[in-house]
Amino acid sequence: xxxxxxxxxxxxxxxxxxxxxxxxxxxxxxxxxxxxxxxxxxxxxxxxxxxxxxxxxxxxxxxxxxxxxxxxxxxxxxxxxxxxxxxxxxxxxx
Amino acid sequence: xxxxxxxxxxxxxxxxxxxxxxxxxxxxxxxxxxxxxxxxxxxxxxxxxxxxxxxxxxxxxxxxxxxxxxxxxxxxxxxxxxxxxxxxxxxxxxxxxxxxxxxxxxxxxxxxxxxxxxxxxxxxxxxxxxxxxxxxxxxxxxxxxxxxxxxxxxxxxxxxxxxxxxxxxxxxxxxxxxxxxxxxxxxxxxxxxxxxxxxxxxxxxxxxxxxxxxxxxxxxxxxxxxxxxxxxxxxxxxxxxxxxxxxxxxxxxxxxxxxxxxxxxxxxxxxxxxxxxxxxxxxxxxxxxxxxxxxxxxxxxxxxxxxxxxxxxxxxxxxxxxxxxxxxxxxxxxxxxxxxxxxxxxxxxxxxxxxxxxxxxxxxxxxxxxxxxxxxxxxxxxxxxxxxxxxxxxxxxxxxxxxxxxxxxxxxxxxxxxxxxxxx
Numbered sequence: 001x002x003x004x005x006x007x008x009x010x011x012x013x014x015x016x017x018x019x020x021x022x023x024x025x026x027x028x029x030x031x032x033x034x035x036x037x038x039x040x041x042x043x044x045x046x047x048x049x050x051x052x053x054x055x056x057x058x059x060x061x062x063x064x065x066x067x068x069x070x071x072x073x074x075x076x077x078x079x080x081x082x083x084x085x086x087x088x089x090x091x092x093x094x
Numbered sequence: 095x096x097x098x099x100x101x102x103x104x105x106x107x108x109x110x111x112x113x114x115x116x117x118x119x120x121x122x123x124x125x126x127x128x129x130x131x132x133x134x135x136x137x138x139x140x141x142x143x144x145x146x147x148x149x150x151x152x153x154x155x156x157x158x159x160x161x162x163x164x165x166x167x168x169x170x171x172x173x174x175x176x177x178x179x180x181x182x183x184x185x186x187x188x189x190x191x192x193x194x195x196x197x198x199x200x201x202x203x204x205x206x207x208x209x210x211x212x213x214x215x216x217x218x219x220x221x222x223x224x225x226x227x228x229x230x231x232x233x234x235x236x237x238x239x240x241x242x243x244x245x246x247x248x249x250x251x252x253x254x255x256x257x258x259x260x261x262x263x264x265x266x267x268x269x270x271x272x273x274x275x276x277x278x279x280x281x282x283x284x285x286x287x288x289x290x291x292x293x294x295x296x297x298x299x300x301x302x303x304x305x306x307x308x309x310x311x312x313x314x315x316x317x318x319x320x321x322x323x324x325x326x327x328x329x330x331x332x333x334x335x336x337x338x339x340x341x342x343x344x345x346x347x348x349x350x351x352x353x354x355x356x357x358x359x360x361x362x363x364x365x366x367x368x369x370x371x372x373x374x375x376x377x378x379x380x381x382x383x384x385x386x387x388x389x390x391x392x393x394x395x396x397x398x399x400x401x402x403x404x405x406x407x408x409x410x411x412x413x414x415x416x417x418x419x420x421x422x423x424x425x426x427x428x429x430x431x432x433x434x435x436x437x438x439x440x441x442x443x444x445x446x447x448x449x450x451x452x453x454x455x456x457x458x459x460x461x462x463x464x465x466x467x468x469x470x471x472x473x474x475x476x477x478x479x480x481x482x483x484x485x486x487x488x489x490x491x492x493x494x495x496x497x498x499x500x501x502x503x504x505x506x507x508x509x510x511x512x513x514x515x516x517x518x
Binding site: 003028043 | 201204205245434435437459462464465466467494497499500501502503504505506509
């Protein structure tokens with residue numbers, strides 16, 4: 001399976017992950033400062049700023065879009081518990 | 095017990111419920127005096143507003159008082175400052191009896207209200223700081239004060255009378271039918287205890303809320319639990335200001351960060367590790383590291399230090415396949431404060447299996463602390479090489495704390511492998 005790099009800009013850490021890995025799966029393991037709550041698209045705590053490679057994340061589901069709206073998200077925001085890595089991407093906590 | 099409403103001012107009445115026999119609240123709080131669920135009715139020239147309701151079991155008291163104050167068809171608005179069931183238990187019945195009343199909730203309460211009422215098509219208006227509703231000659235203004243103590247919480251301010259309906263903020267569990275702070279028994283302990291257990295974990299949010307509240311002229315604070323604060327109300331705001339601040343002034347400079355290293359040791363190995371980790375961390379400019387032997391203190395004292403610290407490392411030996419009780423006591427005390435996002439780590443010496451470190455790490459990760467490094471585990475007595483490993487771990491932890499760590503590239507497979515130790 002191809003691997004892609006996800007970079008957590010705030011802690012200067014890059015992880016090579018299999019395609020389809022959710023950001024949450026990596027972020028917690030390496031101690032990124034992205035806060036997590038429910039991890040199931042409900043609390044919105046894990047919102048990230050996508051600095052580079054937004055198109056390399058999976059397309060947001062209608063539920064994620066709803067929650068992002070309710071949380072007054074900016075266009076480059078995604079939920080780390082929902083977005084899957086499909087190419088190189090750089091994020092930081094929102 | 096009379097079930098009459100109680101006047102706060104010419105237009106505002108208490109229509110809440112007394113629950114004198116309650117002895118523990120939300121599992122975590124002791125309530126020697128029971129509690130009250132305070133709800134209020136505000137009458138304007140253009141209709142009546144009901145501010146919060148009560149717990150379902152106490153709904154009869156609430157409706158009896160409400161009926162003495164207003165007809166259901168006069169109720170124009172229902173304001174919910176907090177959706178927890180002890181304040182919304184009577185809501186479904188109130189909505190049934192006053193179907194024309196419009197529901198006002200905070201912006202963050204929108205998903206919760208649907209789950210609370212188990213209804214997807216609830217009609218409501220979500221409001222934020224500065225939004226107002228008019229009752230004709232009376233105006234209610236909203237303050238968005240989230241996380242006090244739920245994401246949805248807000249305060250409502252009655253402008254013409256300078257009354258703050260503060261929700262759980264400034265509340266306490268203390269039931270006394272005399273209701274007002276200048277009439278009831280001594281409830282100071284209850285006020286402090288409530289702050290310590292309900293508000294303290296959200297200290298940053300308390301400070302944000304105080305910034306909205308302090309500029310307002312206040313005659314009465316009307317919280318959802320305990321005495322109504324009409325005598326020197328601003329002294330309670332000042333008390334929140336004091337409690338949410340630090341005690342003694344911190345001697346740590348603005349460009350420094352603190353790393354607290356807690357340890358406990360049976361034969362001195364974990365102590366040696368702790369000292370080397372401290373020495374390593376101190377090599378990083380800006381790190382103020384300090385050591386605390388958990389054998390000589392207890393978590394009630396340590397938790398105050400942790401609240402103000404930037405990073406926490408915990409050293410525990412492994413005994414019977416587990417971290418030792420003082421280490422778990424310390425970690426469980428973290429629930430009283432906010433540790434989210436603080437740097438954390440664990441280390442320890444062990445005899446034959448060494449589970450403690452990974453177990454502590456997993457627990458702290460579960461508390462949403464930030465663990466960028468795998469902690470050091472050393473079998474029995476640390477060798478010189480192993481002490482050097484501790485020094486390096488301390489240094490790297492210090493670098494992560496100060497944000498000066500070297501960029502690193504990790505393969506997911508390595509990450510997964512390092513976590514397997516715990517499972518095996």
